[in-house]
Amino acid sequence: MKKYNSILKYIFVLIAALLITGCVHDDKYDEPNLGDYQCRTASYYTNSQNGYEKWTLAQLKMQTQSVAITKKAYVEAYVSSSDETGNIYKTLYIQDNPENPTEGLTVSLDAVSLYTKFPQGSKVYIDVQGLAITTYGGVKQLGKITPAGTRVPEKEVNMHVFRDCQIRAEIKPKVMTLTEMVTANDNLIGCLIQINNVEFDGRALCTPYAPNSVTVDKTIGEGWDSASNKYLKTAVVRNSGYASFANQIIPGGKGSMVAIFSKYNSTYQMYINRLEDVDMETHKNSAGQIDSYPRLDGVQSNPCQFSATGLTVKTIADVKQLNTSANWTQITGDFYVKAQVTANDATGNLYKYVYVEDATGGLRINMNKSDLFLDNRFRLGKDVYIKLKGLYLRNVNDEIQLGGLFKNTSGVEQFGQIEEPQLYKHFFDTNTVARAVAPTERSISSLTTADVGRWVKFKDLQFIDGDLGKTYASGTAQTNRTLEDCAGNKIILRTSGQADFGTSDNPKKASATEIEGGKGDVYAIVSIFNGTYQLWITKLSDVDLDDPRCDGSVYTPLPVLYKDDFAAGGFSTDWTTENVTGTQVWATSNQGNGTNYYAVVNGVLNNTNEDWLISKSISLVGKTKAAVSFTSDVRYSGPALQVYATENYTGNPSTTTWVVLPALLDTNTAGFGDWVSSGNVDLSAFLGKNVRIAFKYTSTPSAAATWEIDDFKIKGQ
Template identity: 90%
Template sequence: MKKYNSILKYIFVMFAALIITGCVHDDKYDEPNLDNYQCRSASYYTDPANGYEKWTLAQLKSQTASTAITKKAYVEAYVSSSDETGNIYKTLYVQDNPKNPTQGLTISLDAVSLYTKFPQGSKVYLDVQGLAITTYGGVKQLGKITPAGTRVPEKEVNMHVFRDCDINTRAEIVPKVMTLTDMVSLNDDLIGCLIQINNVEFDGRALCTPYAPNGVTVDKTIGEGWDAANKKYLKTAVVRNSGYASFANQTIPGGNGSLVAIYSKYNSTYQMYINRLEDVDMETHKNSAGQIDSYPRLDGVQSNPCQFSATGLTVKTIAEVKQLNTSANWTQITGDFYVKAQVTANDATGNLFKYVYIEDVTGGLRVNMNKNDLFLDNRFRLGKDVYIKLKGLYLRNVNGEIQLGGLYTPPATGQPQFGQIEEPEIYKHFFDTNTLARPVVPTERTISSLTTADVGRWVKFKDLQFIDGDLGKTYAVGTAATNRTLQDCSGNTIILRTSGQADFGSSDNPKKASATEVEGGKGDVYAIVSIFNGTYQLWITRLTDIDLDNPRCDGSVYTPLPVLYKDDFAAGGFGADWTTVNVAGPNQFWNTSNQGNGSNYYAVVNGVLGNINEDWLISKTVSLVGKTKAAVSFTTDVRYSGPALQVYATENYTGNPATTTWVALPASLDTNTAAFGDWVSSGNVDLAAFLGKNVRIAFKYTSTSSAAATWEIDDFKIKGQ
């Protein structure tokens, strides 16, 4: 099965580190004990008997790329980085001088806690024979070419990087002062150096958010200079933060000041890595006269934008907020109002997209924001209470549901429309209450008792089941939103609406809505109540929101179709279960691959531009004799433009696709040709026409001289009973 695994080893190491350092907020640590660490002195390298040639960092970086260095050479450098806080991982940054450096370098090492052996400022010697200069993201780095990658293996680090034995050679690294405007290719020699940027601030999208959500690496933008006419920074760059850093959950400072960080880039995007939190001085920054000058910011913000104050504001309930909507189009909120409410549903599983639901004792409300992964923001975590300043926001009745949002102007029409609150504006309206999340308590309702006052609420329904016609179906088909129908034992029904983009599992165990069958029993359902043109509909946020483990209303127990045959290609190769046939084009066949997927394989085929290809992948025969129901399911992933994959079934394969009678199957296929990774389930494709017979399933790939897509198949199953 194709899965996208996290770096488990990294997680375990950093989790252990967080247990130890999780309560540290000032980033002040004890000095590392350097006793008994392997070291070398300058005399070792200058001794003619040892035969070393001295290189500069510039000479080292000029070596032939991706080729092991054969010369016995060494380089002197000073460590500019520290992985002490966990924001830098398996990387050592060095520069040629502690002050006014002219060259920096990224060293890729398969080792952690490097600061204990090579603290910032240490003079080190790089013994480069056997290593190689490679390039990643446009940045030259020193490593070793191995089957596992280009990091120097941990057991070999002490063969290539040595601290100077004279502890007095440890120097203070004085950050090189730069501006964001200086971040151009002309200064790429400085990548890896410690730099300082003055008079900068984090942009509005970053304000009032943490440096990084737990376990997630994110980019935050800083800006310098301000274009008042166009309301944007004159120059920006990226500060890249790890969700495993000890300071990850600390709030981004809201003021203006200086930033000390490691200088780097990825392709054409310049970025910086913070060593420690004390290197960010944007709240209590002082000018040359000793006066704090963090505010006002360049963009005009006068004081800390993340501190909520109710002074001069009037509190409103959600019911009162809804009553402010008086226009058939939209209503702008002009009063100095605020609301305090609890987040009852967010986008953690992708079933909701760019909106959350909030609720107080008077009702619930959908809030639209133009930002991905809202659930990673502390303010929008499930169960959190949030303050919302309402002035300047908009209300609209959208198909019967009053929603809170903003206005935007589509370029195609040039006319404003109601939609989402733009990301740079979020900090102006949403404030963390700085209280712990509390349990979300549902309101109990029955289908027949629902009223419009329940729209937006988190509601519990008892004793519901999916209708007979939905049994055996998945929650969604393809990537589109799909309706399924729930009913109570009196026959009252309500729609459950699920996005095909939803994934109710994890990165290690995905449970895509389009690949997960609905439950067949009866039980409790927890969901947000919505409405569309007078029809109530429900949205869940997790699979556990539907708990249908009891017998159905008629006392029966539903049993999903048993799997008769499956192949997830996990071991690689097809074996005797599959037949591959090349009909047209070069000698092109279906294969299996695990590219980008660790040990998990999948079936794959891609044509060659300039040729017309036809290639078949045909399953073994599976008997449906004696079966009264049967279906086939699989997942697909496509990249690049080209003809759609065709799926067929036959009861009598002749050995030649051209002379076999095929029946086309209406399977849902991936349609996103722009990227890999968005696997789409076919759903349970009915095989009723083949009951009582033997069946084979075939995948027909074609390409043209100008369009050749890559198609991947996984999780193949034939089910029946």
């Protein structure tokens, strides 16, 4: 037995040594050792006993769309993409030849890290039986038709896609121009291409490829028309916010780009496999000389590197003093200012402007670009250099603002925003870590015009009695609420109905968020409108009113007596649906809303509809206050939704006595998703009674809207 154990030990040691030797040998490679993972050879498919029919990519793309392929067929191709950096997601791009391809294809796979199984250059065989060709965004793709969309499920990938056990080629990008991105060349979509002598446009300069978790498009251009100051041809480079290079700054020069050729509807676009495929900073010409600058648009050097040489530094107070005109003042001096971003548009309460501040004051800067907070230069707490020459100042309703000029629809110049393509010329990242924004402490009575634009802290404020129970905003409009101190001094808090102080998973729309009823500290930007001071907050925590009110009382919001957010889908027995006319009826859906369901009804043109959604009876006996609230969303033109209440439902809407409720409803018929809160709709007329709430939908043969209802609540105490 001892001898047997010794032999076993020897065998184990030998195996371990071989394994270690293998690992050391493999460590010199940067990519995974594929071994024989999921591989085949051409002989498998050419063997007549296996019964395969060979198709070209062109033949495959000609198959009947959205119908599963029944023939036992296969295609050969080479992988042109790599998802190693995360810029390409659950997609394998292939082409028919490693060099000078004539056909490319998008293969939709419900799997990630495809580069570990099918690295770029791999020859692959795809069994197409059971798969289907579909079109998305004008591009043909291969996948499997499933309830979740056209995509091969991960567990079935190894049933359809096989790597050649022996062949891996170098993919040589096909050289194209942006001008050649036309319908006649759509057969090359999915191929690796190279575009020469191109550059990112002014809107992209000095910005990252993509902010964290946000996919964005950047524009590249070729050729330059000096007469119109435009590129002769442009295309889109699409970048994922999950890519490993997402936060890298776009190169400022011109040069070449290697990427996957793609398209979305009529817009041609490219996907970068890896950052090394973008050569626009140290690009060399045929003589070996770096020719990234000057750019096509005439910029002579890296536009994102700030230099104070030849510039005079100014303070915010100095800048405001430059405004000398009743109309507007152009800044002509070679000046710059260094300031900290104190408020941005992260919650949507500010729109297309930020506030900056230094020791001498604060200033509003107007820019024609949304989501400024995603730009490194305008993140909260960041210091930014601002070159002032060429910008404009104007006193707007008593507030001096920095911006640009634009022409209105009548061709008349007006003061407004700095255009996005011009931002790189004026705003420069200091490349320093964001600092905490320190507020200036003030009281309502001590405010002066020098405080306009500052981030200010006010102590011991409360909302006036008349605002208690209200939301921060009514509908989608900008709304005034009034704050006061314990001496009775008052100031306006102004809030946009478009603001969302929550997250994508937990939204807190200003129109659906009730104000706090206590007393405490308020942090806000001070602005002014025609002599009246007003405040703007950037997040809900800026209003911290947890202490008893000035009179010592403690405000308690109306408790919720009943609520239904339709989360489970379908209507419970708490709801009655009555179909009076037409075939369309109230239902629930989660379309476009993730796992969150809502009540919905939509008519169809040429039909007449009348449909009711009626709540169960809720007792308001013994209550001294009561209200109902909900959110609504409308799309397409049609009669407005009607909201009613009754104390005695007969079982028939037409014989019931209804009271109209003045609820705020969504009015934006152009799109879904802009949910509007009704506010707390007073139910005082039903105190001491039982109440039902009803939603009446109507449509006509010429006008049929879609109405959605969610977050239904009845409150009372």
